[in-house]
Amino acid sequence: MPRAIILYEIDPSFGPNIIAEYYLKQDDKISPAILKEFSDKHVKKELFDATIFKEDNRYFSKKINAESLNKDNLFLSFILQEGEDVVSLKSIFENLEEKTVQNFTDDKNKMNEFLQNALNSIMSLLQKLQEPKIIKETINERTKKMLDDGKLTEARELIDLGEDIPEKLAAEVKSAEQFLNNEFYRKAKKSFLKAAEFAELIQEEEITSFLKNKGEQVGLFPDLIKERESLNKQLEKIFNDIDITQLNAYNSLIEPIDRLIEISHSFEDHELINNLTKLKNFSQKATRLVKELNDSDEKIREFIKKI
Numbered sequence: 001m002p003r004a005i006i007l008y009e010i011d012p013s014f015g016p017n018i019i020a021e022y023y024l025k026q027d028d029k030i031s032p033a034i035l036k037e038f039s040d041k042h043v044k045k046e047l048f049d050a051t052i053f054k055e056d057n058r059y060f061s062k063k064i065n066a067e068s069l070n071k072d073n074l075f076l077s078f079i080l081q082e083g084e085d086v087v088s089l090k091s092i093f094e095n096l097e098e099k100t101v102q103n104f105t106d107d108k109n110k111m112n113e114f115l116q117n118a119l120n121s122i123m124s125l126l127q128k129l130q131e132p133k134i135i136k137e138t139i140n141e142r143t144k145k146m147l148d149d150g151k152l153t154e155a156r157e158l159i160d161l162g163e164d165i166p167e168k169l170a171a172e173v174k175s176a177e178q179f180l181n182n183e184f185y186r187k188a189k190k191s192f193l194k195a196a197e198f199a200e201l202i203q204e205e206e207i208t209s210f211l212k213n214k215g216e217q218v219g220l221f222p223d224l225i226k227e228r229e230s231l232n233k234q235l236e237k238i239f240n241d242i243d244i245t246q247l248n249a250y251n252s253l254i255e256p257i258d259r260l261i262e263i264s265h266s267f268e269d270h271e272l273i274n275n276l277t278k279l280k281n282f283s284q285k286a287t288r289l290v291k292e293l294n295d296s297d298e299k300i301r302e303f304i305k306k307i
Contacts, residue, residue, distance in 0.1 A: 002089065002122065004028050004079040005115045007100065010039050011073065019074075020111030022119055028079050034059055035077075042075065049090075051265050062093055066101050076100060087180075087266070091213035092122055095206060125206055129173050132166035139166070139202055161202050169198040173211070180218055189219035221266070228263050231256045250286040257283065 004023040010016050016035035023029065034052060038061045041050035049062040061077040076096065078089060096118055103114045128134045139162035146155035176191030192215030199207040234256050242249045257280045264273045 002078040002092075002119065003081055004030065005096075005119050006030050006077040006079075007111060007115060008035060008075055008077065009071075009073045010043055010075065015039050020108055020115050022112060022115035023079075024119070030059070030077065030079065038075070038077065053270065060089060062090075062097075064097050064100060066104070068101060069104055074100075074104075087214060087217055090217060091210050092125075094213045095209050096122075121206070125210060128204070128207060129170065132170045135166040135169065135202065135204065136162055138204070142203065158202065165198050165202050169195055169202075169207075172198060176215075176218075185218055185221040189215045191215075192218060217266075224263050224266055228260060231260050231263075235260075248287070249290060250283045253283040254280060254287075 064074040172195035179188035196211035
């Protein structure tokens with residue numbers, strides 16, 4: 001579960017500016033340095049989502065599709081709990097993004113309240129997935145309202161479903177998580193989507209959307225693994241063919257490294273991300289040095305001709 005949600009904008013002239021924020025703990029305040037780093041990633045590197053690791057803390061940020069507001073500079077950021085599942089977070093973000101646009105207002109107090117309710121909703125959703133009893137209590141509240149409204153048939157159907165569906169839902173989610181942890185991604189996708197069907201039966205729309213999104217994202221993992229293997233071979237070939245006299249020799253490594261970093265974030269491979277980032281930095285440095293070498297070589301040849 002996220003420890004905080006921050007809604008901010010990036011002004012072309014002044015940089016990042018917080019619009020609204022909510023923290024479970026006040027000492028979790030996001031720093032201007034983190035926002036500046038996110039700004040660089042989103043604006044200069046044109047990344048739609050980005051992750052930052054600082055002193056055992058992990059921060060996630062993603063651009064909001066806010067065309068309906070005529071805005072192209074809105075972003076949501078999360079401070080994550082230790083060991084947080086980023087796949088789940090991205091699924092939650094998909095559900096939260098649309099609501100943020102629908103509830104957007106210039107009233108900061110209202111936006112702060114919206115973020116607080118959003119975080120509480122996330123907490124409730126995750127608790128429901130882990131505890132069938134909470135889902136049953138929700139069903140009881142919903143059926144009571146149906147009975148009060150005279151919807152007897154609908155209430156009876158929901159009561160019948162509420163007898164065993166919550167346990168089936170929790171068991172299917174548990175199986176899906178186990179498949180995911182064991183890297184059986186296709187089986188995990190199937191279980192998440194099956195759990196989504198159970199949630200839909202008992203009219204838990206938010207859980208249904210969450211599980212569908214997570215299942216679809218997990219289903220992409222096999223293709224990402226194949227792409228990662230292909231990129232590794234591409235990097236190896238580029239490196240083996242490098243001629244240090246060529247200006248763009250090391251620069252050609254940057255694009256596949258960037259993509260490998262993106263894929264590694266999906267798999268939470270922090271050590272690989274760190275190594276790839278260092279490799280990228282050295283490749284950029286080598287590119288600059290090769291350019292300086294070429295420039296010096298041209299000058300040397302020019303002056304040799306004059307003597």
